[in-house]
């Protein structure tokens with residue numbers, strides 16, 4: 240029998256019951272639900288990762304929709320519980336939804352939402368920050384300073400890598416990968432090599448135009464290349480950032496063999512999902528190659544790190560904060576709430592999940608649509624004409 244969970248309730252007499260498994264930033268998402276006759280219940284349990292049992296208890300006997308988190312296991316058990324409670328909608332408060340079994344949701348006719356776009360630039364900025372921090376050894380130097388070890392400028396103190404003129408490699412040049420590539424190309428004048436299953440024409444045009452601009456101003460132009468294989472990126476790039484989705488094709492994409500083909504002084508950044516990298520192999524590679532550096536936002540067995548990683552000076556580790564800017568997190572909460580609300584109210588699905596800005600403007604009411612439902616096609620949901 241699941242233990243009772245503590246909750247905070249808004250608009251107790253609302254017609255539709257919407258549950259959020261976590262308190263989320265901002266109040267707009269709550270107001271939007273309340274204005275549309277929802278009773279909003281927010282789980283305030285002091286437990287970071289809720290179990291399936293905890294969430295079943297939250298769903299209860301009657302629940303129209305749930306906003307959940309990437310730490311939760313949304314599979315057959317939870318979708319059947321939600322369906323039994325009359326629920327028709329679930330939204331992750333995240334763009335990645337590898338924690339969700341979409342086939343199970345389809346089976347129960349539950350719409351699955353995610354939150355693309357609003358976190359693109361914020362996540363790319365963290366990947367760029369980790370790239371610079373790793374290349375220039377910023378965290379190591381900070382620790383050295385705080386430890387009182389600095390006793391004067393030295394020619395060899397914390398020498399790192401110059402980014403300008405080097406090659407940045409992007410694996411998974413979707414929304415975030417492309418935004419990161421633009422930052423590194425424009426900000427540090429790096430050349431680009433990328434690998435994705437699809438061509439990113441917009442990104443290529445951007446780099447071409449920027450290269451022409453630099454040339455017209457008497458500077459060396461930047462270049463781009465779409466690699467035929469991921470291995471080409473790993474072998475040629477000086478800084479490599481991983482931005483694919485996590486699925487069967489990207490699990491352990493970076494393994495022992497591939498690490499061995501990378502440059503000895505390369506920088507590897509992961510802001511996608513932990514299991515994209517074989518972390519045990521990475522720890523061994525970092526030990527063997529002290530000038531190889533990594534910046535990691537995500538880990539294979541979150542919240543844990545593989546043994547040895549925390550002791551390595553050539554690794555920068557942060558706790559899955561890539562999307563953690565106030566604007567983005569509030570926007571993610573809004574998109575997740577509107578995904579659920581849209582399905583409850585029978586609204587159509589927004590036609591372009593890459594253009595969610597109209598939902599984020601606080602000065603106007605959001606469009607009457609669900610911003611992003613990943614299984615809309617399978618469920619045969621209508622698409623907005625707006």
Ligand SMILES: NC(=O)c1ccc[n+]([C@@H]2O[C@H](COP(=O)([O-])OP(=O)(O)OC[C@H]3O[C@@H](n4cnc5c(N)ncnc54)[C@H](O)[C@@H]3O)[C@@H](O)[C@H]2O)c1
Pocket residue numbers: 334335336355356358362410411412413414415416434435436437482483484485488489510511512536537559560561562
């Ligand atoms: N660390 C964080 O806090 C954080 C924040 C946001 C997103 N993410 C992760 O980043 C991922 C990407 O987000 P996005 O909005 O850019 O998604 P996106 O769908 O726009 O981009 C993903 C790209 O990966 C490519 N891809 C898929 N399989 C591939 C493969 N086998 N090899 C190479 N490329 C492949 C796709 O073609 C696509 O272009 C999310 O799924 C999520 O897991 C993490």
Ligand SMILES: O=C(O)[C@H](O)CO
Pocket residue numbers: 309332333334335336358561562
């Ligand atoms: O997928 C996502 O959205 C992140 O991991 C959290 O922002």
